[in-house]
Amino acid sequence: MSVFDNLIIFEMANSHQGSVSHGINIIKEMGKIARKYNVKAAVKLQYRDLDTFIHPEYKERGDVKHIPRFMSTRLSFDQFCELVTAVKDEGMVTISTPFDEEGVKWCVEQGLDIIKIASCSSLDWPLLEAASQTGKPLIISTGGKTISDIDKIYNFFTHRNAEFSLLHCVAEYPAPLERLQLDFIDRMKGRYRNVQIGYSGHEDPDDHTVSMLTVAKGAKIFERHVGLPTETITLNAYSMNPQQADQWVASIVKARSICELKKENTKYISQEEIDSLHSLARGVYAKRKIVKGEALTKDDVFFAMPYQEEQLTSGDFYEGIVVSREYEVNEAIYERKYISDIKSARSVIHDAKGMLFEAGIAVGNQFELELSHHYGISNFRQFGALIINIINREYCKKLIVVLPGQKHPRHYHEIKEESFQLLYGDLEVEIDGQRKQLSPGDMQTVLRGQVHSFSSKNGAIFEEISTTHVRNDSYYEDNNIRNKDPMERKTIIKEW
Known part of the structure; x- marks a missing residue:
């Protein structure tokens, strides 16, 4: 302090x-x-x-x-x-x-x-x-x-x-x-x-x-x-x-x-606050008798208070939920709250946009968005990065958003040389086993062949300037990542 x-x-x-x-x-x-x-x-x-x-x-x-x-x-x-x-x-x-x-x-x-x-x-x-x-x-x-x-x-x-x-x-x-x-x-x-x-x-x-x-x-x-x-x-x-x-x-x-925030950089939400809101929330109830294994639509349910503990709320509901048991008319529906890959990706994008807004960084609308999820989208908040590809000519410019607690695994490039400049947050860069803490404004160059990774405790946004980005030029130490098709570990989004 x-x-x-x-x-x-x-x-x-x-x-x-x-x-x-x-x-x-x-x-x-x-x-x-x-x-x-x-x-x-x-x-x-x-x-x-x-x-x-x-x-x-x-x-x-x-x-x-x-x-x-x-x-x-x-x-x-x-x-x-x-x-x-x-x-x-x-x-x-x-x-x-x-x-x-x-x-x-x-x-x-x-x-x-x-x-x-x-x-x-x-x-x-x-x-x-x-x-x-x-x-x-x-x-x-x-x-x-x-x-x-x-x-x-x-x-x-x-x-x-x-x-x-x-x-x-x-x-x-x-x-x-x-x-x-x-x-x-x-x-x-x-x-x-x-x-x-x-x-x-x-x-x-x-x-x-x-x-x-x-x-x-x-x-x-x-x-x-x-x-x-x-x-x-x-x-x-x-x-x-x-x-x-x-x-x-x-x-x-x-x-x-x-x-004051009760936890660093986060908003504390008490159990009392949760209970208070749940007392006014609408739960999901069966409009008709529902058979085990059915996929629900809006016509099969209605939303009403009171909310029952562990019941699906109106905000949790989505069409296509497959029920695990039989439900009678007017019965509260209790099902596992499934989060789809699409919903996970959208949540990540919203968080990244919020970080960019808080940092005062404008990205315009001429870019390609890449979610780099090395161990699947469900593990993205632990491993990966959100990459905003802006220019890729003889030179390349990207903005990389690292979420709080997120790490990008060890890898190297044979063709590309890159330099990072931290714009916002905190970033730890590891190069050939040597770790370095970056503060906003700090720069770090990664040479061809140098094994590197990066992570952030509270979240980071950094600019990457490099030679031309070439597909399949990222070689990961972990064979579980290396053996995957790039389509399995990357999601490309044209608009957010």
Whole structure:
């Protein structure tokens, strides 16, 4: 699991008034909340070397925004070390936002877990360079940045092999609901698929619909300003007191329980849900007396509720079912739910189309579809692949869909040389006994004569570019496959 997954960040509001003791009190309150909801939480500090960060002629100016607050809340390196220790003592993740290179050094020297880049600094290339060189995980806020700006940020850190995530953010304090643009999270997830996307909020602290919506949008990191009001300290309009922070975390936890899949990449269906639907389903009943061995038609049956356990439902019925025993009028029909090869093939095609849609890959309508089922269509989900033949000239292009848990058996080619590029999912390629895990974008060439196979845990789509595809140029290690006629292990479909 990524260090960024389901991370909740409590950012100290107003630099905790420049008081170590007040900062520690805030940290302890946030620690209580983290333990109450058993969440992965962090407290975020802010580092800047005020001796160099502010121009010397402006340090005493009271008419320039932020400078008086920065100067009045100054803390030393050692004082920040006390706060870092307090965060660790509470069992939380340590994060700071450095606003200059000296602040980056402090993050390293204090052994912080993560470095956060503020929206105002996300195009500060000297600062970003220093942060990228630390090797620490980075979180970058993108408030006020165009999609072109974010592309630059993404490429900057990708080129440096940094571990980083991006936060959608609206840098208004407080931020009006009508300008939050939460749909942009969808675009970021689609555009930057290999990084975690989160949300840094500045809206009304009492509004929890936004936090729940961001969970539903798929955000994995959540950040808000927090503070601790006292007789002399009043929080600003976008910072949360401990009670509001508690409710904010509660809303995230609740939304996760509503939205999350119970199993990885699959939809969990409970027995209670199945029973509920069966209570409204129509069962298949005999309209007339039926003799053992008859092939049923729609005229022989009727569909009605209630459904009896193990009975055929209206959705299971197809004309041609041969009954295994005699049935009286109005009797519920119980027969084995037979899945024909045609129905199996159609199910596979539907799954493959769904994967292509989810991956955003359009194939057009000029192709030939091939189901490669080495051990029969009934075993296709375990062994085989769905091959979309697009071009076969002096060069050849195919898209190959590997279903979750599916493996393509070992084979080699004498004439064809091919290269794979993974477009979506996960793929393990084995070549001459050597296994390699591919991630989206990775390429692998298979030379003539090299014995190879491939498989996927969660499903994959990859492009194959090769020399001309020649029929009967696939030589399988397993004689059970090799001895079959190609027509026995391939089904060609012109339209899907």
